[in-house]
């Protein structure tokens with residue numbers, strides 16, 4: 001049976017809820033204005049300072065924006081938004097449905113970002129991440145990103161950001177499938 005990612009009432013999705021099994025094929029594709037409602041719903045679940053619908057529309061309207069998502073059984077379960085101005089790619093937003101954390105979807109989205117950006121001429125990747133966001137920092141570090149600086153008062157609540165970069169030097173992007181999400185057996189979260 002298809003998992004219900006968006007139950008209503010007291011079962012409404014929240015961070016820290018038990019992880020779901022990853023059943024079915026993930027479909028990566030470009031995200032468009034038609035996906036706005038799904039993007040906003042996922043965003044509100046994933047981020048402390050969520051983007052507004054206008055934030056998404058503003059970004060989607062830019063020629064330099066690369067926005068792609070992962071759909072599972074028709075539901076948007078992961079998304080990234082970035083700017084690609086060759087030779088640089090700046091990651092603006094990355095998120096995975098909290099009940100699917102730890103299954104490799106974040107890694108898969110980052111692989112997709114590298115491939116799609118490299119195809120547009122990017123060889124340098126740049127991102128800011130909240131100082132306390134160890135999960136995301138671990139993900140980026142495991143992909144070769146290095147801390148190159150800090151930005152104080154970066155977030156609206158005054159929190160600082162860590163600045164991380166990856167120089168691929170034009171190495172061939174990992175082939176599609178190399179970053180496939182892990183099977184359900186590896187779904188346990190600490």
Ligand SMILES: CC(C)(COP(=O)(O)OP(=O)(O)OC[C@H]1O[C@@H](n2cnc3c(N)ncnc32)[C@H](O)[C@@H]1OP(=O)(O)O)[C@@H](O)C(=O)NCCC(=O)NCCS
Pocket residue numbers: 046047093094095096097100101102103104105106107108128129130133134135136138139142189190
């Ligand atoms: C950050 C985020 C995208 C990661 O997605 P994910 O699908 O859970 O990530 P993955 O399963 O691909 O895990 C990738 C790596 O993250 C790290 N990671 C995963 N779970 C972790 C945990 N519980 N604690 C610390 N690091 C963890 C590991 O390095 C892991 O690699 P490994 O499993 O090979 O060791 C997701 O947690 C999320 O949406 N967070 C909220 C939004 C956010 O913080 N976005 C980033 C803003 S910069």
